[in-house]
Amino acid sequence: MTRNLDPNSPVPEQGVVTNRFRGWPAVTLQGGDLRATFIPQLGMLGASLRWRGRELLSLHGGLDGWLAGHTTGMPLLAPWANRLGSLAYRAGRTRVDLRGAPHLHLDPNGLPIHGTLLGRHDWSVARVAHDSDRGVLGATFAFAEHPDLMRSFPFAHELEVEVIVDDRSLSVSTIVRPTGRVSVPISFGWHPYFRLPGARRSDLSVHLPARSRIEVDECQLPTGRLSRKPAAIIPLASRTFDDGYRLGRSRRFRISARPGVGAVQALAIEFDRGYAFLQVYAPVGKPFVAIEPMTAPTNALVTGEHPWVRPGEQFAASFRVSVEPA
Numbered sequence: 001m002t003r004n005l006d007p008n009s010p011v012p013e014q015g016v017v018t019n020r021f022r023g024w025p026a027v028t029l030q031g032g033d034l035r036a037t038f039i040p041q042l043g044m045l046g047a048s049l050r051w052r053g054r055e056l057l058s059l060h061g062g063l064d065g066w067l068a069g070h071t072t073g074m075p076l077l078a079p080w081a082n083r084l085g086s087l088a089y090r091a092g093r094t095r096v097d098l099r100g101a102p103h104l105h106l107d108p109n110g111l112p113i114h115g116t117l118l119g120r121h122d123w124s125v126a127r128v129a130h131d132s133d134r135g136v137l138g139a140t141f142a143f144a145e146h147p148d149l150m151r152s153f154p155f156a157h158e159l160e161v162e163v164i165v166d167d168r169s170l171s172v173s174t175i176v177r178p179t180g181r182v183s184v185p186i187s188f189g190w191h192p193y194f195r196l197p198g199a200r201r202s203d204l205s206v207h208l209p210a211r212s213r214i215e216v217d218e219c220q221l222p223t224g225r226l227s228r229k230p231a232a233i234i235p236l237a238s239r240t241f242d243d244g245y246r247l248g249r250s251r252r253f254r255i256s257a258r259p260g261v262g263a264v265q266a267l268a269i270e271f272d273r274g275y276a277f278l279q280v281y282a283p284v285g286k287p288f289v290a291i292e293p294m295t296a297p298t299n300a301l302v303t304g305e306h307p308w309v310r311p312g313e314q315f316a317a318s319f320r321v322s323v324e325p326a
Contacts, residue, residue: 016130024039025039025041027128027137029164031133034165035048036050039063041121041123042063042120044141046074046163051325057194058286059072071118072193073192076188079117079143079185081114081187081191083107084098084302085302086302090304091155101152102148103116122145124141125137126138126160136164138162138163140158140160141158143156143157155182156179157177159176172318174316175314176315183310184315185300185308186296188295191290194267196261196264198263198264200261201287202236204235205255206234206291207234207255209248209252211247211278212245213226213228213245214245215227221299222299231250240282241281243279243280247275252268252270253270254269255269255291256324259326265325265326268321269319271293272318274315274316274317278291293317
């Protein structure tokens with residue numbers, strides 16, 4: 001039997017519980033002091049990440065906003081992340097016209113943004129388990145079974161997401177497996193909105209490794225120019241971000257608070273080799289910082305700058321979020 005979730009209520013010893021989060025069926029995983037709640041029926045949305053009862057995600061706009069197509073919490077953006085530069089693209093020999101396609105979300109310039117899976121109810125929970133001191137959730141989405149989605153991305157595939165929570169870290173792995181005879185272009189990403197409890201924006205800094213900034217035009221589309229940036233610690237007090245980067249060898253980032261502020265000193269975020277690109281989003285006046293793992297740059301389906309996965313193979317990418325207590 002499911003129950004309404006109190007974010008501070010204990011999870012039974014097995015470390016995994018099914019419940020309801022704001023009226024929606026959810027799965028909560030706990031490993032030691034860290035607990036994460038995902039809602040498979042809302043596009044595998046990560047709705048909460050708490051360490052010792054303190055929330056580390058911003059769920060601004062709530063679930064109603066998410067259902068209306070606005071990103072919040074920790075959402076998966078697929079089959080493309082960020083925006084496309086037109087209402088048509090060609091991937092390999094396949095040309096796709098997006099005009100009139102269902103489930104498109106458009107930015108203020110009328111460009112398709114964040115894919116078509118926001119809030120989809122069709123995810124299947126494949127596994128929930130507890131192993132020693134960690135909880136595990138596995139869920140799948142059979143993309144090819146939905147003609148409405150194939151209209152805008154006609155590449156048959158299955159998505160699998162595995163979430164693992166242990167004492168101080170959350171790991172999220174995403175796998176794409178072709179289910180037809182055609183290779184699948186890879187352009188997905190995640191958009192986690194992180195916050196440090198008790199810290200104001202003026203208390204926060206973003207730590208970035210050496211990288212190349214992707215220059216963009218007035219529509220936030222890449223121009224093809226890159227500018228190299230050294231590793232840096234950047235205070236957020238008077239700085240905003242909506243910047244894309246091509247990553248180098250180091251794919252480790254931190255969001256830190258000024259010493260003595262709050263119970264969490266920092267969040268460390270690390271990407272594996274599947275995520276070769278990063279988007280950082282921290283708009284003016286907002287208390288969150290989005291450190292977004294991206295498998296391809298913005299507009300990749302139009303420019304062709306994306307990986308492929310062939311039938312019989314799979315593409316996997318993962319990221320890890322670790323808590324550094326004060």
